[in-house]
Amino acid sequence: MKLIIAVVQDQDSHHLLSSLTEHNFRVTKLATTGGFLRSGNTTFMIGTEDIRVDKALELIKENCESREQMVAPVSPMGGNADSYVPYPIEVEVGGATVFVVPVEHFHQF
Structure with missing residues (x-):
């Protein structure tokens, strides 16, 4: 199980x-918040048999597309301002970050 x-x-x-x-x-x-853009994310936890992992990954890939988004940078507070860019920049967002981990025990009560 994974x-x-x-x-x-x-x-x-x-x-x-x-x-x-x-x-x-x-x-x-689960409702979560990303650290880089501080925007809303959703974290899915999916328990499945080993043979169904590839199907789950296929569905995640089909439904989570990456896209370009303009973001306004946050000014540094007391940090190094040398690398601060004072105008909006375009970054790639979306897609999915996926971890597949083995499950040693599973209990349902």
Whole structure:
């Protein structure tokens, strides 16, 4: 058995949740916040049999697209201002960060 932990952008979470439940995956959805852009993320915890991991990863890849987004940088507070860029920059956001870890024990009460 494996535990898949997938961190996705909020705007992709609804489609991913629908797709996972449609394919009979059991999913726990957590509201989380990213550290880089300080924007909302959703973290999915999916417990599944080893043979279904590839299908889950395929669904995550299909439903979580990366995109370009303009962000206004936060000014440094007492830090080094040499690398501070005072105008909005375009960064790639979205996609998914996925961890697949082995499950030694599983209990359902």
